[in-house]
Amino acid sequence: MRYLTDDPIDPRALVERVMRKSDGAYVLFEGVVRNHHEGKAVESIFYDAYRPMAEKEMETIVRDIEQQYPDVALAVLHRLGHLLVGDSSIAIVAASPHRAEAFAACRLMIDRIKQTVPIWKKERGPDGEEWVGWQGQC
């Protein structure tokens, strides 16, 4: 798997994977399990995925964005399984000669991942557990 992992994410390794000597900047986005969501306390999250399709979707998005921003190099890793508050669920690095493209590409990457990549999360807290987004939005 290139874009999914069951292990903790090392963002430094992602940065080193993409940075070229011509890059003047990189933007790193990390999504982190926080202790609340829509007013409810959260203790942990379980991430599930349709793994081969998620890999394909990630690849498609990376290619789209690298086409839109030809100077940008992207790396992405999404963690699956059980995560605790403070654990990183995703890291995205966008390296570029110029900062504007790095910001734009990184932002677009996380927005698009949230739209179409088949990954789901079940939040667990003192009030029980729930698959995020399911209630009435199917």
Added chain:
Amino acid sequence: MRYLTDDPIDPRALVERVMRKSDGAYVLFEGVVRNHHEGKAVESIFYDAYRPMAEKEMETIVRDIEQQYPDVALAVLHRLGHLLVGDSSIAIVAASPHRAEAFAACRLMIDRIKQTVPIWKKERGPDGEEWVGWQGQC
């Protein structure tokens, strides 16, 4: 010094300084010495600063942006002295419960630093050295 350093930057330490359990994301920006600038090869950069004033300006900008984005926590460190290609000159971390504010605050921070903080760079390459921005723009 809170915002300036003569040593290599450890972005991880900055991230740990700002992240709270309520934060769902952080955006890290790193500026890196690249091997070119406006068509010329670059081998190294010397960063100079009006240190006490630069510290004050950084503090002002951090406060302004934290006021504009009350959920965001910021950390910033700019390195001074001699840097080689691939060295990081600046790291900015914006942590937030939500990603949109983290991106916006991080981007605004680097833009504002480049506008008003009294830091200068002298680029050195095979063609000699030059203070960036001086020629005819005073």
Added chain:
Amino acid sequence: MKVRLLLFAVLRDIIGRAEDELALDDGATARDVWQSLRARHPELRGYAEPPMTAINESYAAPDTRLREGDELAFIPPVAGG
């Protein structure tokens, strides 16, 4: 024809399995499969429209006709990131 159905996240919890081997009439669509799931699982009755549908690891319209050997998955609202 035979179609492999994959179940993820809330649908796996509701239906109680990760996958199923379906024997379908020729011409059946993803929408037909969804309606048969709804008929058997009361938790799905409120969902007349199927969720996003993937055939062979790509998004597809729910009215696409399935073919022998297809891998069908319903994609409940995604929440990656």
Added chain:
Amino acid sequence: MKVRLLLFAVLRDIIGRAEDELALDDGATARDVWQSLRARHPELRGYAEPPMTAINESYAAPDTRLREGDELAFIPPVAGG
């Protein structure tokens, strides 16, 4: 009155020192100091307008009157980041 002048970056290279102690007439402004630097340093002649000006570590208008003990700095175009 006495004013301390700080020089950075390209101005330090041109003028050849990091700081200077200036003896100025009462009422002198940052602009006056800049004009006297231009008179002595040919590399500055093309710069009729002073760069950004800081008095006591804050940006100030170049026509601000200086006061005894002020710390004056000319800020060539910044290039942090």
